Amino acid sequence: MKTQKQNKWITVAYLAVIFVVSFFMTVLAVACIAKDFTVFSNYKVYIPLSIMVFCILSTLYFYIDKLDDDTLECISTLKKCLICYSTIFISVLVSCILYSYFTPGAIVTSSVTMMVTVLINRKLGIFSTFVSIGVMLAIVMTSTYVLDIENYNIDMIGGLLISLIMCLFMTFLVGKEYSRLRLTWGTILIALATTPLAGLYSILGHGISFETIGNAILDRLIGSMLAVAIFIVFLPLYENIFAVWTNFKLAEVCSPSQPLLKELKEKAPGTYNHCVNVANLVESCAIAIDLNPYMARACAYFHDVGKINHPEYFTENQKDGHNPHDDLIPEVSVNMITGHVKDGVEILKKHHMPETVIRAAYEHHGDATVSYFYIKAQSITEEQLSNYTYRYNANKPSTKYSALVMICDMCEAIVRAKPPADEDGLKAIVDNVINSKMKEGQFDECMLTVKDFAIIKETICEVAMATMHKRIDYDKAKERR
Numbered sequence: 001m002k003t004q005k006q007n008k009w010i011t012v013a014y015l016a017v018i019f020v021v022s023f024f025m026t027v028l029a030v031a032c033i034a035k036d037f038t039v040f041s042n043y044k045v046y047i048p049l050s051i052m053v054f055c056i057l058s059t060l061y062f063y064i065d066k067l068d069d070d071t072l073e074c075i076s077t078l079k080k081c082l083i084c085y086s087t088i089f090i091s092v093l094v095s096c097i098l099y100s101y102f103t104p105g106a107i108v109t110s111s112v113t114m115m116v117t118v119l120i121n122r123k124l125g126i127f128s129t130f131v132s133i134g135v136m137l138a139i140v141m142t143s144t145y146v147l148d149i150e151n152y153n154i155d156m157i158g159g160l161l162i163s164l165i166m167c168l169f170m171t172f173l174v175g176k177e178y179s180r181l182r183l184t185w186g187t188i189l190i191a192l193a194t195t196p197l198a199g200l201y202s203i204l205g206h207g208i209s210f211e212t213i214g215n216a217i218l219d220r221l222i223g224s225m226l227a228v229a230i231f232i233v234f235l236p237l238y239e240n241i242f243a244v245w246t247n248f249k250l251a252e253v254c255s256p257s258q259p260l261l262k263e264l265k266e267k268a269p270g271t272y273n274h275c276v277n278v279a280n281l282v283e284s285c286a287i288a289i290d291l292n293p294y295m296a297r298a299c300a301y302f303h304d305v306g307k308i309n310h311p312e313y314f315t316e317n318q319k320d321g322h323n324p325h326d327d328l329i330p331e332v333s334v335n336m337i338t339g340h341v342k343d344g345v346e347i348l349k350k351h352h353m354p355e356t357v358i359r360a361a362y363e364h365h366g367d368a369t370v371s372y373f374y375i376k377a378q379s380i381t382e383e384q385l386s387n388y389t390y391r392y393n394a395n396k397p398s399t400k401y402s403a404l405v406m407i408c409d410m411c412e413a414i415v416r417a418k419p420p421a422d423e424d425g426l427k428a429i430v431d432n433v434i435n436s437k438m439k440e441g442q443f444d445e446c447m448l449t450v451k452d453f454a455i456i457k458e459t460i461c462e463v464a465m466a467t468m469h470k471r472i473d474y475d476k477a478k479e480r481r
């Protein structure tokens, strides 16, 4: 735990770095606008403007430090600051270069919105957008006024305001599900939708002229296309440098060509099959209760990856009816079974998997007792055994994802071992799984609500019923003919 005094010094250090960033951003931006790269020649602008930019940028630090609720992936304040400030820096400089050398109304702040929303979260994406537009306004208005540069402020201000509207709409594009294609097309469509506004603003500033209206519309499109280009080029770099798990990266991890999944498929085909089935259930439940389906799928795919070490000790991988547990005492069998949780964590850490996926692997059995071997052990002794040695030595689910994997894992195993005759039978299985785990207290720390449980039950039944549908017996159909 950091003391209050340490926290103060950390804040001072952050603010000092932000001031340096503000100064350099201001110097470079003003130099671009004035087309004068003789540093310090415009000192009368740099100092007050740097302070103004610093004030705007420091609000972002205080928001990140005090108000931004942490995402599940626990992105540190330092990482959040680096992502936000570097994207703002890039977008402000590119916009200033466009302002001076190409077209004054082309603003690329939507790259900040996309990057921060995709890499961190939507609220911070919106806040960063306001900050970047505030910085742009301060730099362009002050520098053009003080240095008396022939300017196109009216176009720039219009571009910024319309860009702000566009960016706010764009945050809705980045929901729980998004793809590069959806973001690219979404941005272009939103830019097209804002072009009438750009045309109207141009009429207000310059009067009705086809040339100025056309230019304003072109500005919007150029700005949006460049913002998309910046996003596409920089996102993979940011994903790797800051080790942030976006949906794009999670989709890659869940691809059948992913080395660890391939290894699971080769060494433990039964477990792989089970994980794929569990993933279908978990993903549908995640969508139903508004969780990230990509993260949910990744958690389910890798929850039993620890079974790779001893696949033959798990029923789904046993062939020819040989069960190695027949030759072992229950205490040893339990160690072999429960060991897959610890082994899974080690393997996932070695492969640098997301924290949420590692937690799901560690917590998907909670601290439950392996009843089968406890009962077996009890049946061969007369003394009363404690169930402590027959439990999973792990934590109860601490996230909604871990809890979903726990529920769907058990439901899938039971349904596969003994398929129910009808929908009522299936509902009884799901009810029983959730109620028994609830009684054990396994869901005490995962924050699932009563409403969530009701939705989960309904979703599992729907998805499982769809996969259990009766197939047409073609041979009988032929006989009837």
Ligand SMILES: [Fe+2]
Residues within 6 Å of the ligand: 303, 304, 340, 364, 365
């Ligand atoms: Fe397991």
Ligand SMILES: [Fe+2]
Residues within 6 Å of the ligand: 274, 303, 304, 409
């Ligand atoms: Fe499992």
